[in-house]
Amino acid sequence: MVTPDRTAYDHIRTPILHVDMDAFYASVATRDRPELAGRPVVVGGGSRGVVLAANYVARQFGLRSAMPMTRVRRLCPDVVVLAPDFESFTSVSRSVMEVFRAVTPVVEAISLDEAFLDVRGSARRLGGPAEIAEWLRSTIHDEQAISCSVGAARTVSVAKLASRRAKPDGVLVVDPAEVTSFLHPLDVGELWGVGEKTRAQLHRLGLMSVGDLAHTPVETLRRALGPHLGQHLHDLAWGHDREELAVRAGPHEPERSMGADETFGRDTDDREVIVRELMRLSAKVAARMRAASVVGRTITIRIRFADFTTITRSRTLPEATDVTVEIHRAAIRLYDALGLQRARLRLVGVRVEGLVPRAGAQRQLVLGEREHGWPEADRAVDRATRRFGSAAVRPGSLIGGR
DNA sequence: TCTGGGGTCCTAGGACCC
DNA sequence: TCTGGGGTCCTAGGACCC
Numbered sequence: 330m331v332t333p334d335r336t337a338y339d340h341i342r343t344p345i346l347h348v349d350m351d352a353f354y355a356s357v358a359t360r361d362r363p364e365l366a367g368r369p370v371v372v373g374g375g376s377r378g379v380v381l382a383a384n385y386v387a388r389q390f391g392l393r394s395a396m397p398m399t400r401v402r403r404l405c406p407d408v409v410v411l412a413p414d415f416e417s418f419t420s421v422s423r424s425v426m427e428v429f430r431a432v433t434p435v436v437e438a439i440s441l442d443e444a445f446l447d448v449r450g451s452a453r454r455l456g457g458p459a460e461i462a463e464w465l466r467s468t469i470h471d472e473q474a475i476s477c478s479v480g481a482a483r484t485v486s487v488a489k490l491a492s493r494r495a496k497p498d499g500v501l502v503v504d505p506a507e508v509t510s511f512l513h514p515l516d517v518g519e520l521w522g523v524g525e526k527t528r529a530q531l532h533r534l535g536l537m538s539v540g541d542l543a544h545t546p547v548e549t550l551r552r553a554l555g556p557h558l559g560q561h562l563h564d565l566a567w568g569h570d571r572e573e574l575a576v577r578a579g580p581h582e583p584e585r586s587m588g589a590d591e592t593f594g595r596d597t598d599d600r601e602v603i604v605r606e607l608m609r610l611s612a613k614v615a616a617r618m619r620a621a622s623v624v625g626r627t628i629t630i631r632i633r634f635a636d637f638t639t640i641t642r643s644r645t646l647p648e649a650t651d652v653t654v655e656i657h658r659a660a661i662r663l664y665d666a667l668g669l670q671r672a673r674l675r676l677v678g679v680r681v682e683g684l685v686p687r688a689g690a691q692r693q694l695v696l697g698e699r700e701h702g703w704p705e706a707d708r709a710v711d712r713a714t715r716r717f718g719s720a721a722v723r724p725g726s727l728i729g730g731r
Numbered sequence: 732t733c734t735g736g737g738g739t740c741c742t743a744g745g746a747c748c749c
Numbered sequence: 750t751c752t753g754g755g756g757t758c759c760t761a762g763g764a765c766c767c
Contacts, residue, residue, distance in 0.1 A: 373735085375735075376732065377732075377733090377734080377735080378734095378735055379733095379734065379735050379736095380735095381735080381736095381767095394767085395734080395735085395767095396733095396734085397733045397734050397735095398733090398734095399732070399733055399734090400733065400734090439766085439767075440766085440767045441767085442767080443767080521765095521766085522764090522765070522766085523765085524764060524765050524766080525764090525765090526763085526764060526765085527764075527765085555741075555742070557740095557741065557742085558741080558764095584738080585738085585739075585740095586738075586739085587737090587738090588736090588737075588738080589736080589737085590735085590736065590737085591735090591736085592734095592735065592736085595732080627759085627760095629760095629761095637733095637734070639762090639763095640761080640762080641760090641761060641762070642760085642761080643759085643760060643761075644759095644760090645758085645759065645760085675734095676735090676736095678736090680738095736767105737766100737767085738765100738766080738767090739764105739765080739766080740763105740764090740765085740766105741762105741763085741764085741765105742761100742762085742763085742764105743760100743761090743762095744759105744760090744761100745758105745759085745760090746757100746758080746759080747756100747757085747758085747759105748755100748756085748757085748758105749754105749755090749756090
């Protein structure tokens with residue numbers, strides 16, 4: 330790559346790049362399927378599922394991420410629905426992240442399909458942000474046959490908005506001098522951190538655009554939205570935000586919590602079904618915790634009723650655990666304490682919070698009070714799962730279940 | 732047959748401690 | 750005999766993100 334004459338690389342004006350794959354899951358799922366070219370495609374499915382990704386043809390029919398599948402089929406009966414293949418998505422994601430790291434070690438991954446890059450240290454070698462953006466796009470396109478969009482700015486949030494504006498398959502550099510003229514016409518709902526509820530609340534206050542937000546006294550916003558959010562949105566409206574990235578310490582930043590939940594195929598009030606599902610979810614979570622060498626003390630269950638109202642109940646144990654049976658037992662206690670009789674449940678979930686490395690959380694063995702055997706049983710399950718796959722080994726209470 | 736599944740962070744009240 | 754006050758933990762809910 331030809332590098333134009335440049336001085337003062339440290340003062341590069343838009344060093345933060347936000348790279349975002351276009352319709353990532355849909356692009357990966359269709360890249361080897363030329364027969365689907367020009368057809369509306371969504372990734373998702375299940376009778377009670379939602380859209381995970383919609384290609385750009387599907388978007389012309391109004392199909393969007395998070396849209397219920399029932400609505401999808403109504404809006405677009407000819408839609409092609411593909412089941413997600415997360416192994417494939419993860420593998421493509423790894424390759425894409427390698428391309429990012431070829432540009433700079435300062436990469437903050439946000440999800441499988443997007444990341445921030447700080448290219449301050451790369452300018453001498455690779456050129457300015459716009460050139461680096463084009464290099465990333467062509468490299469990813471050549472290697473993975475998918476397109477992406479890139480936003481460049483001085484701050485994280487403006488780079489993020491810029492990549493969205495650049496979609497699909499484009500680049501947008503927002504110079505610091507242009508930040509307010511870029512931001513202020515946008516609807517408040519465009520800001521990162523403003524969802525449906527906050528957007529509606531702001532609109533009720535007569536604050537429609539980011540410019541309106543910017544010209545509202547910060548005290549007013551703090552009173553209306555809470556001190557933290559009020560201050561934060563006022564800052565964002567002026568383009569004030571993080572300029573440094575949080576580079577992950579390792580490939581797997583330790584998670585603060587791990588959980589699993591599942592929507593039933595049909596709502597149920599059958600305790601036996603619910604207890605069995607809690608067992609399956611507890612086993613899944615505990616296995617992931619053991620694989621990550623973490624233990625946790627706070628067990629939370631989530632219940633969603635047929636009318637979609639959702640509650641959580643949690644309990645903090647005296648000792649951190651990664652033992653399936655202990656997590657399950659806590660979950661059952663929390664469930665039974667609710668005293669539900671005929672309430673029909675749509676979803677149940679189990680989550681363990683307050684995770685710490687197992688090495689730093691030695692169990693206290695007090696007077697032999699711990700039942701032993703269960704951790705050993707879990708380890709045996711883990712070994713068998715590694716050898717034969719997860720279908721081969723299931724807790725006894727799940728066998729015979731539908 | 733409206734509304735998945737994986738997370739993070741914030742708020743707020745009460746308990747408890749100093 | 751006058752209601753302080755900060756910090757931390759626990760619990761529940763809620764908003765948001767991808």
